[in-house]
Amino acid sequence: MRARALLLTGGGLVALAVSLAVAVTIGPADISTADVWASVAGHLGGGGSTLPPLRDGIVWNLRMPRTLLAAVCGAGLALCGAVMQSLLRNPLADPFVLGVSSGASTGAVAVVVLGVGGGTVSLSAGAFAGALLSFALVMLLGHSLGGGMDRVVLSGVAAMQLFSALTSFIVLTSADAETTRGVLFWLLGSLTGADWGQVLLCAAALGAVLAVCLAHATTLDAFAFGEEAAAGLGVHVVRARLVLLSATALLTAVLVACTGAIGFVGLVLPHAVRALTGSGHARLLPVTALAGAVFLVWVDTLARTVVDPQEVPVGVVTSLIGVPAFVAVLYRGRRKT
Numbered sequence: 001m002r003a004r005a006l007l008l009t010g011g012g013l014v015a016l017a018v019s020l021a022v023a024v025t026i027g028p029a030d031i032s033t034a035d036v037w038a039s040v041a042g043h044l045g046g047g048g049s050t051l052p053p054l055r056d057g058i059v060w061n062l063r064m065p066r067t068l069l070a071a072v073c074g075a076g077l078a079l080c081g082a083v084m085q086s087l088l089r090n091p092l093a094d095p096f097v098l099g100v101s102s103g104a105s106t107g108a109v110a111v112v113v114l115g116v117g118g119g120t121v122s123l124s125a126g127a128f129a130g131a132l133l134s135f136a137l138v139m140l141l142g143h144s145l146g147g148g149m150d151r152v153v154l155s156g157v158a159a160m161q162l163f164s165a166l167t168s169f170i171v172l173t174s175a176d177a178e179t180t181r182g183v184l185f186w187l188l189g190s191l192t193g194a195d196w197g198q199v200l201l202c203a204a205a206l207g208a209v210l211a212v213c214l215a216h217a218t219t220l221d222a223f224a225f226g227e228e229a230a231a232g233l234g235v236h237v238v239r240a241r242l243v244l245l246s247a248t249a250l251l252t253a254v255l256v257a258c259t260g261a262i263g264f265v266g267l268v269l270p271h272a273v274r275a276l277t278g279s280g281h282a283r284l285l286p287v288t289a290l291a292g293a294v295f296l297v298w299v300d301t302l303a304r305t306v307v308d309p310q311e312v313p314v315g316v317v318t319s320l321i322g323v324p325a326f327v328a329v330l331y332r333g334r335r336k337t
Contacts, residue, residue: 005277009287023070027058027063027304029058036059038050039056043060065195068203069191069194070314073259073262077296078265084266086281088153096266097153098155099137099155102161103135104134105164106130106134107127108257109167110130113175113183125257138152188314189314205250213247218281221279
């Protein structure tokens with residue numbers, strides 16, 4: 001299993017590099033892979049790109065940050081899904097089960113539609129604040145109900161419904177048609193307008209949370225046997241649960257604030273990768289992150305080109321792909337049982 005995990009990790013890195021290089025070339029403008037490498041080498045080398053300014057701008061300022069943000073977002077969502085499914089012992093858990101996505105949506109809509117912050121708060125900042133508020137509410141409610149994992153999940157479902165209702169109420173009562181269309185596009189997930197600042201922010205959050213999760217890999221392995229068994233193995237259950245849930249909620253909040261709500265990545269991919277790597281989290285987590293990165297790079301490429309010149313929200317495409325894939329995973333698990 002270890003040799004297979006190393007092979008999958010190496011293959012995933014190669015697949016990600018190739019996917020990034022090829023995805024950037026796809027679009028209305030005729031860009032080659034050589035143009036991509038020339039632009040990247042010029043900017044990273046400090047000598048300036050040898051491409052014409054227009055081509056260089058398309059590669060470096062438009063397509064490259066968007067493609068990289070898709071990779072980081074896919075990796076983060078898949079990582080959070082794998083951690084939460086193990087931590088909550090629920091195969092249906094994903095990054096949005098704690099209501100983080102719904103809270104982020106409400107925060108973003110409050111800024112855009114109601115003008116909360118008086119123009120000094122950006123949409124991303126509002127989404128981040130809403131996500132943290134939702135997570136705090138879930139943790140408080142779950143703790144008051146006894147603190148068990150089932151209580152946390154039920155609290156997350158309640159928070160998700162509450163903030164979804166608030167978002168719908170604000171949009172229906174206060175937004176005009178143009179604003180409603182823009183908000184709806186963001187709520188369905190969109191990587192339009194990605195910039196290098198968002199890429200760096202999301203990458204930093206992903207790196208920090210991945211390090212935390214890998215450091216707790218043996219703890220996550222212990223949780224597979226239940227909380228009591230984990231405690232018997234020397235795991236500080238309450239502290240580990242709080243650290244891991246907070247880390248995944250924080251990463252989800254950052255990603256949703258930058259890209260909107262993109263579903264099914266964290267729900268489907270961990271199941272598919274687990275079938276290849278086994279349940280050991282030291283192997284599972286990095287491979288899952290790479291699979292999520294490659295997956296969302298190609299989903300975003302499909303979303304921005306399939307009905308060109310229009311663009312389909314990324315969340316719509318992930319759902320169309322994710323539902324059949326998840327059904328296939330369920331049937332595969334049933335046959336094994």
